[in-house]
Amino acid sequence: MDYSFTVSGGSDPVTLAEAKAQMRVLHSNEDALIERIISAASRHVENRIGRNLVKRTVTYKREGFPRGGVPVVLPRPPVISITSITFVDPKGDTITLSPNDYFLAASLIEYWVLPKTAWPLAARGIPSVTIVYESGYGAMDSDVPEDLRHAVLLLVQHFYAHRSAVMEGPAVVTPMAVDALIEPHKTTGWI
Structure with missing residues (x-):
C-alpha cells in the first residue's frame, strides 16, 4: 500500500523568550538565528516521536481504502479532528465522504479512522484517498x-x-x- 503525508501550519512549542532564558542570552543580535533553531529543534522532536506537537494540518494520501471495515491508521497523532476524506472512485470521480460515514478512534499511541459500515471502493494504482485532519496536542504551546x-x-x-x-x-x-x-511519547511503526 503506497502512502504519503505532508504537514503544514502551526507554530513552535516554545517561544523565543523561553529559549533565550534557557540559554541565558540577554541580547537580541541573534534572535532570527534562535527562532530558526527553535523550529529545527521542534521538527527534530516531532520526527523522533512521530507526533505533531502544536496543532498542524496533515494531508495523508494513500492508495485506496482497506477492504471492509478495517481502520486506517493516521500518521502524526494525536488527531484533533478530521477535516475531510475524499477519494477517487473506479470511474475517476472525486467523492467527499460525509462525516456521518466514518468515526475517529484512538488508543494510547495510535489514532484510526473507521467506516461506520464499510469503506467505499476507490481506484487502485494511484493515491486515490486523501484524508485531511488537524493533529497535535492543541493550538497553544502550553497544550504540549x-x-x-x-x-x-x-x-x-x-x-x-x-x-x-x-x-x-x-x-x-x-x-x-x-x-x-521524548521516549514515553514515541509512536510505533511508521507513524
Missing part, C-alpha cells in the same frame, strides 16, 4: 506536554552551542536527557 517542551529547549540550547556540522575534538551527540524526555 511539559517534558516535550523541555526536550525542545534542551535541543535549542545544544544546537545553539554546537552550530557547526563538523567539529574538531570529540564528537558531540544529542543530549541523553532529550532521549529520556
